[in-house]
Amino acid sequence: DIEMTQSPSSLPASVGDRVTITCRAGQSISRYLNWYQQKPGKAPKLLIYSASSLQSGVPSRFSGSGSGTEFTLTISSLQPEDFATYYCQQSYSTQTWTFGQGTKVEIK
Amino acid sequence: QLLLQESGPGLVKPSETLSLNCTVSGGPMSSSNDYWGWIRQPPGKGLEWIGSVFNRGNAYYNPSLRSRVTLSLDTSNKQFSMKLGSVTAADTATYYCARHYARLFFDIWGQGTVISVSS
Numbered sequence: 001d002i003e004m005t006q007s008p009s010s011l012p013a014s015v016g017d018r019v020t021i022t023c024r025a026g027q028s029i030s031r032y033l034n035w036y037q038q039k040p041g042k043a044p045k046l047l048i049y050s051a052s053s054l055q056s057g058v059p060s061r062f063s064g065s066g067s068g069t070e071f072t073l074t075i076s077s078l079q080p081e082d083f084a085t086y087y088c089q090q091s092y093s094t095q096t097w098t099f100g101q102g103t104k105v106e107i108k
Numbered sequence: 109q110l111l112l113q114e115s116g117p118g119l120v121k122p123s124e125t126l127s128l129n130c131t132v133s134g135g136p137m138s139s140s141n142d143y144w145g146w147i148r149q150p151p152g153k154g155l156e157w158i159g160s161v162f163n164r165g166n167a168y169y170n171p172s173l174r175s176r177v178t179l180s181l182d183t184s185n186k187q188f189s190m191k192l193g194s195v196t197a198a199d200t201a202t203y204y205c206a207r208h209y210a211r212l213f214f215d216i217w218g219q220g221t222v223i224s225v226s227s
Contacts, residue, residue, distance in 0.1 A: 001171065034213040036155075043204055043217035044147075044155065055215065087155055091212040095168045097145075099155040 002026050002090050006100035012108035019075040021103045023088035028068045032092035035064055035073045038102075039084045047086075048073065075105075083107060110135040112218035114205050119224050126192040126225075130205030130218055137186055138163055143208035144181065144188040148201040149220075156201075160208045161188055195225045 003026035013019050023033065031051035036044040046055045048064035051071060061076045075082055088100040116128040130144070137144070145160035159169040161179040169177050176193045192199060202222050206214040 032212070036214075038155075043206075043220050044214070045217070046213055046215045049213045049215075089155075089157075089213065094211060096170065097157045097160070097208075099147075099157065102154045 001096055001098055002029060002093055004088055004090055004098050004100040006086075006088055006103045009101065009103060011103055011105045013078050013105055014108045015078055015080055017078045019078050019082075019105060021073045021086055021088075021105075023066075023071045023073070023100050025069045025071075025090055025092075029090045029092035031067045032090055033064070033066065033071045034089045034091060035062075036087045036089065037082075037084045038087065044087060078105070110207065110216050112205050112207065112216060114203060114218045114221040116203065116221045116223055118222065119226065120195050120199075121227050122196055122225055123194055126190075126195050126199065126223060128190045128192075128203055128205070128221065128223075130188050130190075132186040132188075137188075138183050141210045143211050144179075145206050145208035145214060146179065146190045147204045147206060147214065148199075149204070150198075150201045158190065158192075158203075160211070162211075197225050199223070200225045 005024045007022045033051045035048040038044040052064045085102045085104045111134045113131045120126045143160045146158040159179045161167040167179045178191045181188045202220040204220045205218045207216040209215045
């Protein structure tokens, strides 16, 4: 399995802040990296696929970058509805898929 | 707009088999790019991929669950299913079904069904 490690696990932030979450892969995964947002009691929602492609309907304040083993999700100006848990997921492996452990963006 | 809806028993006894269904509506499930997957989330924890099945019958499983999981597809009834055998309390979780687009990302999710394993 390809291990995915996110940092930090918890991120206190304020509305308007620029927020960056990091995801590291246990081996090179090229750009096969996706990001999800999950709010309490809800299913995850796809935000970014293939490292930097914005899913339809996702606000442009969300962006992704990286390749190889290190990736980032950036929220340019945090909005109240962005307080949530964010997960990365690798799709480099064509037979097993793994998620990071999650990063909770919470109110400072 | 494609919608997915899980259905299941809610409560399962230890050592029994958990059976879940996911019904697809609002569109076809026979695209060559579509896989159909199951993901679970224990209370207060992160996401764990369980397995994915393709409409040609190929299925892939999480190695940690492979010996206990079977996925199947019924495109004529627009459903796919999961069976997890020999359940224990560690299998208590919210179970999600999702479209696994092109074996890359999970772009459409069901709302999730809560499964508790208890005697």
